[in-house]
Amino acid sequence: MRGIYLHIPFCLRKCSYCDFYSVEADAAAISKFRDLLARETTLLRDRFPEDAAAPSDTVYFGGGTPTVLPPETLCGLLDAVRERFPVEPDAEITVEANPGTVSPEQLSALRNGGFTRISIGVQSFTPSILRTLGRIHGREEVRRTVRDARAAGFDSLGIDLIFGIPGQRAGQWEADLEKTLGFLPAHVSVYALAPEPGTPIHAAILRGQLLMPPDDSVAEMYETARRVLSAAGYRQYEISNFALPGHESRHNVKYWKREGTAGFGPSAHSLLFPRERAPHGLRAANPPSLAEYGKAIREGRLAWTVEQACRYEDAWKESLLFGLRMTDGVDLGDLEQTIGAPPDPLRDAVNELVAGGRLLEENGRLRLPGELLFVSNEVLQRLA
Numbered sequence: 001m002r003g004i005y006l007h008i009p010f011c012l013r014k015c016s017y018c019d020f021y022s023v024e025a026d027a028a029a030i031s032k033f034r035d036l037l038a039r040e041t042t043l044l045r046d047r048f049p050e051d052a053a054a055p056s057d058t059v060y061f062g063g064g065t066p067t068v069l070p071p072e073t074l075c076g077l078l079d080a081v082r083e084r085f086p087v088e089p090d091a092e093i094t095v096e097a098n099p100g101t102v103s104p105e106q107l108s109a110l111r112n113g114g115f116t117r118i119s120i121g122v123q124s125f126t127p128s129i130l131r132t133l134g135r136i137h138g139r140e141e142v143r144r145t146v147r148d149a150r151a152a153g154f155d156s157l158g159i160d161l162i163f164g165i166p167g168q169r170a171g172q173w174e175a176d177l178e179k180t181l182g183f184l185p186a187h188v189s190v191y192a193l194a195p196e197p198g199t200p201i202h203a204a205i206l207r208g209q210l211l212m213p214p215d216d217s218v219a220e221m222y223e224t225a226r227r228v229l230s231a232a233g234y235r236q237y238e239i240s241n242f243a244l245p246g247h248e249s250r251h252n253v254k255y256w257k258r259e260g261t262a263g264f265g266p267s268a269h270s271l272l273f274p275r276e277r278a279p280h281g282l283r284a285a286n287p288p289s290l291a292e293y294g295k296a297i298r299e300g301r302l303a304w305t306v307e308q309a310c311r312y313e314d315a316w317k318e319s320l321l322f323g324l325r326m327t328d329g330v331d332l333g334d335l336e337q338t339i340g341a342p343p344d345p346l347r348d349a350v351n352e353l354v355a356g357g358r359l360l361e362e363n364g365r366l367r368l369p370g371e372l373l374f375v376s377n378e379v380l381q382r383l384a
Helices: 027-047 071-084 104-112 127-133 139-152 170-182 200-206 215-231 250-256 290-298 312-323 332-339 344-355 376-383
Strands: 003-008 056-063 087-097 117-123 156-163 187-192 235-238 241-243 261-264 269-272 282-285 306-309 360-362 365-367
Touching: 003 071, 003 250, 027 071, 027 261, 027 290, 056 071, 056 250, 071 087, 071 104, 087 250, 104 139, 117 127, 117 139, 139 156, 156 170, 156 215, 170 215, 187 215, 215 235, 215 241, 235 250, 250 261, 250 312, 312 332, 312 344, 312 376, 344 376
Parallel strands: 003 056, 003 261, 056 087, 087 117, 117 156, 156 187
Antiparallel strands: 187 241, 235 241, 261 269, 269 282, 282 306, 360 365
């Protein structure tokens, strides 16, 4: 268990595009949540003491909007994690934040409390696009939050952006990238909007109130991001992620490399490696419901609604599907040493994709060609 994730399921207001589990902040629910999360960490530690004894080098607070919780609560949760699990002294400890939801004093308290990295959900600087997304901030809130985070001592600062939004023009997207670079972030994530069923933006598209940009235009926006960020010195290390050297998200890399992670909170997922029971990994998931999650924890049991031991075929498939998202690709020799020989159907699919130029194999590493990163799902579907 090298990484720990805590899902904070509260927001000031739900954004129109978001399908992550979250609820609007409620003082009573927030006050009970800290104890539930702390109790869950104890339950997992007691059930998997061997996994829990391995030192973790990343802790990630995501959501939702974690900074809806007071800094003393977030720092208290971090202390609870440290009390139950060994966390390395130089661990990367990330908190997500939205512009305008955290004050200079709160940022200083988080930095002093042990958080080392902050990821700010900017998404866009264009007022009309922010309204479409249901965001509650503007550029001035971004400027203040970045300034205050730096003043608090957050040297590792990331900015998240979204493109391919209804009504978004190519020039607006390039302007968003240039404004982002003006803040000198250490890390930039760029995500293509994927309207999910059940979200307000998806319903508006179905009603014809909003119109998605053509696929070719969205692909051009992606290539614009690659060009602009690369020219500014950012290395693309994953399909949607760019970083200055040494500032890659160590926690997220664990997911792509299929390393052990423990997830806490409603809707959180885990991948554990209890050797005797599941040598290829045990996948588990909490329910996307604060009520169901809380009921289980109060009854003294983990809230897992999914608990599945991975077969070696699953381990191979997941290692390729996740690992090929990284621009460095995967080391096939390392995977064979760790998992065993690949299943014949998967080996055949890889050979077919390599022969067709859809995958590149060089010096024992397998990776996606740069020009196919944006359509990676079409390639990886063959492996799935």
